[in-house]
Amino acid sequence: MSLNERDGAHVWHPYTQMLTQAPLLPIVRGEGVYLYTEDGRKILDGISSWWVNIHGHSHPKLNAALAAQAQQIEQVIFAGCTHRPAVELAERLVEVMPPGLNRVFYSDNGSTAVEAAIKMAAQYWRNRGEPQRSGVIALHHAYHGDTVGAMSASEDSVFTRAFTPLLFPVPRAHSPYCYRCPLDLKRATCRIDCLGDLERRLAEHGERTAAVLIEPMLQGAGGMIVWPAEFLGGVRQICDRYGVLLIADEVLTGFGRTGRMFACEHAQVTPDILCLSKALTAGYLPLGVTAATDAIYQAFLSTDRGRAFFHGHSYTANPLACAVAIASLELFHESDVLGRVGRLEQQLRAGLEPLRALPCVGDVRVIGGIGVVELAGDSGYLADIGTRLGAAFLERNLLLRPLGNIVYFMPPYAITDAETEWALAQIGDVLDS
Ligand SMILES: Cc1ncc(COP(=O)(O)O)c(C=O)c1O
Numbered sequence: 001m002s003l004n005e006r007d008g009a010h011v012w013h014p015y016t017q018m019l020t021q022a023p024l025l026p027i028v029r030g031e032g033v034y035l036y037t038e039d040g041r042k043i044l045d046g047i048s049s050w051w052v053n054i055h056g057h058s059h060p061k062l063n064a065a066l067a068a069q070a071q072q073i074e075q076v077i078f079a080g081c082t083h084r085p086a087v088e089l090a091e092r093l094v095e096v097m098p099p100g101l102n103r104v105f106y107s108d109n110g111s112t113a114v115e116a117a118i119k120m121a122a123q124y125w126r127n128r129g130e131p132q133r134s135g136v137i138a139l140h141h142a143y144h145g146d147t148v149g150a151m152s153a154s155e156d157s158v159f160t161r162a163f164t165p166l167l168f169p170v171p172r173a174h175s176p177y178c179y180r181c182p183l184d185l186k187r188a189t190c191r192i193d194c195l196g197d198l199e200r201r202l203a204e205h206g207e208r209t210a211a212v213l214i215e216p217m218l219q220g221a222g223g224m225i226v227w228p229a230e231f232l233g234g235v236r237q238i239c240d241r242y243g244v245l246l247i248a249d250e251v252l253t254g255f256g257r258t259g260r261m262f263a264c265e266h267a268q269v270t271p272d273i274l275c276l277s278k279a280l281t282a283g284y285l286p287l288g289v290t291a292a293t294d295a296i297y298q299a300f301l302s303t304d305r306g307r308a309f310f311h312g313h314s315y316t317a318n319p320l321a322c323a324v325a326i327a328s329l330e331l332f333h334e335s336d337v338l339g340r341v342g343r344l345e346q347q348l349r350a351g352l353e354p355l356r357a358l359p360c361v362g363d364v365r366v367i368g369g370i371g372v373v374e375l376a377g378d379s380g381y382l383a384d385i386g387t388r389l390g391a392a393f394l395e396r397n398l399l400l401r402p403l404g405n406i407v408y409f410m411p412p413y414a415i416t417d418a419e420t421e422w423a424l425a426q427i428g429d430v431l432d433s
Helices: 003-010 060-072 084-096 110-127 148-153 161-166 195-208 229-242 263-267 294-298 319-334 337-357 384-395 417-432
Strands: 027-031 034-037 042-045 101-107 135-139 209-214 245-249 273-276 288-293 361-367 370-375 406-409
Touching: 042 417, 060 319, 084 101, 084 288, 084 319, 101 110, 101 294, 110 148, 110 209, 110 245, 110 273, 110 288, 135 148, 135 195, 148 161, 195 209, 195 229, 209 229, 229 245, 229 263, 288 294, 319 337, 337 361, 337 370, 337 417, 370 417, 384 406, 384 417, 406 417
Parallel strands: 135 209, 209 245, 245 273
Antiparallel strands: 027 034, 034 042, 101 288, 273 288, 361 370, 370 406
8 A cells, every 4th residue: 555545544633624635745755855665656745745854855964963962862851851952052042142032941842842932931020029910912814823821822713613612712912014004004104013013912911911922024824025124123122111021932033044143133132031932953853941040940849849940841842842952053053054045035035026917916925935826816724725736846846835825935045046046937937837
């Protein structure tokens, strides 16, 4: 039996209508930006395997780091024990994260990094004697993950709707979605007026709010919305004015995806809490980080054990994942990875901007290593056009997974100029036809 037939007998896939799903890609191998299938196809991974891969698949240095660590210790409980990979990774992260983030709390994926951040913010205020400050304010079009807290903070959408009765209420403020401006203004002449909505929510709910939670510079699953940097700077100022914490969810944007190591750098912002995952391990293994400032950490120190941060997972700080993450950060030092992302950004801009002339194209957005084409007309994740376009790209051996009417290209940074050019030509041809 083929892999697909065996899969069909027992496996259940994420976000997948198993009754109507087209045959799956049976992947047997990966190298660089390519995935190889059981039936001999070579497919360019244009979505970095769900936004995680940055240096390419099956990278020799990362493979070696993983194998070497497996010879030492593969996994150990992280309460009461520590290990070299976790300590060294924390040291290296503190060196590269926005200044002031000195404390690294580990978990094991993006949703749990966010979940831990929300809980950390609430308990911070409780430990400081302000337990009424337990709420979160988020933004429209947000996506923060699939656990209950992360879903509560995410936009009401097809991702969350079946679970609405389980979620806690989260006020949502406008996001700077310039193409579909919530205030009907134009970016060229507006003064980031959409920030006023966040200010209003804080004026109303501020005293009950622990933190504002954002995806800085790029809201991903909610529509690949690229922000003006002024909005990010403004959010920090408003949080300071109302004395609430700022949580930056950089699960997607961290590690160079927007052209800076962290998206917060676009506005020289240090959040109080920073969430990392995905490219943290270069796409090798699940790992989450919720980093905090000393001020947050200090609020948990007490002779009372009950004030400790009660959150943890079996695979917290898995040594294999930490070892690969260290090797990935070494690659950033050994070669000019961010410079490479900068060149990719230029190429994406040059290749995608002309598509604005197509009647089906509503907007083109580029930031760092991500190029986005929003089609005019029907929007939403379930818009049928997304599935049809995905199939058309795949026929050309390009793996993309449009978010409904939003087509985006987010390859591993290891992609060459020629491979990028080829992929952009496929995108242009498919949209044109
Ligand atoms: C901004 C953001 N936060 C959190 C998550 C959740 O991460 P995970 O899928 O690892 O749980 C995602 C996933 O796409 C994300 O894009």
